[in-house]
Amino acid sequence: MNSPSMDASLGIDAASIAERIQSEVQRAIQRSIKGVEYLSTSGPALGSTPKDVLASRGTMQLYHYRPLADEIYRVPVLIVMATTNRGYILDMVPGQSFIEFLLKRGYDVYMLDWTAPKPEEKNLRMEDYVLDFIPDCVRRVQQDSGETDVSVIGYCFGGVLSLLYGSIFHDGPMKNLICFTTPIDFREMTLFSNFADRRYFDVDRLIDSVGNMPPEMILSSFEMLRPASRAASQVQLWDNIWNDEFVKSYRMFDRWATDTLPLAGDYFRTITKDLMWDNKLYNDAMSVGGCAAKLANVKVPILHAVAEHDHIVPYEAARHLIAKVGSTDKEEVVLKGGHVSLVAGANAIKRLWPKLDSWLGMRST
């Protein structure tokens, strides 16, 4: 048996060990109770900020969020969501919702969100997204708000679509553009590039077989970027299952991350061939429906927010955006966090949202 002095030299004392054991026993009991609770209940309701559906056309959904301020900025904001994921990442729960934040700060917010394209929508092409869906939504936002100018916020691949739109419709009506973690140089998405290596990946054969790119395949390719992380996060969940806040946050993000959307077949072909294989956006060779889509044509004020530890869109893949656009009023902000924590969660509330508000507010009058 160790003497008290020996224990002290090891930095351990009997009282704290007893305290620690007691707390671990309590947590073990809590884990069992909360574990059963976890299995028998569903997670918090997500995306519940009041909104109206302005338009719904196939995979395209346009929402208008009901204002929460007594006075709003003149220029409405249209958020263009990534086509692989659901828009509620930007509207998790009250107090952790980017949409709610914007509304309370006096913005008039619209969102172009996507539903899963149906089998009969497998022929949707990049043209449908850039030359039809986005312009149609912008037109509806103009009509609904009574304003000509519209600011656009694009998240991840929604940023790519917004850039393509902005580079083709460069005479307006887009007034400002904000991109979150938007890839430009697809060579730098090294693992995705390797998965889609043109020597081995027969995209035509795949799409001819399956129609739309199945969400399971998209989810697997995201998860393969960090293959151990799902198992590790489940261990973490078990460790912290006694902690209600942790569990709530885990459920919200886990639900969103696994709620992946299929991609329309022809649209996926273009992404693979033009962007992954030929890197056309970076090489100024991109065109959509015969219209040249050069980044230099984008001349509106632009803010690009990127995450320091983004494993999906690494900084190297995103960093050329600001250099390549033709805008004079342009800024890149590199913030701590990952691909998702940049835009949602505690870090985003502290870092990204206030920055965005101060940047956009000055340009929304």
Place this chain on the structure above:
Amino acid sequence: MADKGNDPAVIWQRMIGELEKGFNSFANQAMGTPEFSRLMNQAGGVAAGAQKQFVELMEKYLVSMNLPSRAQLVGMAERLQSIEGQLNEIKALLNQMNRSAGNAESATASKPRPPRTKRPPAEKAQK
């Protein structure tokens, strides 16, 4: 108070974190090779081919059972979707008309929108 370095829970969490990082980095190296891409796409191609054959077989089975074919169901879905789209268009148009007519009956459609006069706080402070 016990040193954090001796806390078994902290040691466990650190170990999990290190294992995760180590495995991810090892796997990423392996997945970055052309060999991995070849094997992955070979396996994916076989699975997709098998799925296609299965779908074709199922369609033949449905026809023999005198059940509606997939193409017929898709056709019906398209028609329903188009009707749904037109209804939404009509709804949006009615809301718009309602708003412009100043009808106070509908809570969502006719609720007056806030004025678009907001200025950024920095600009207000300057004034």
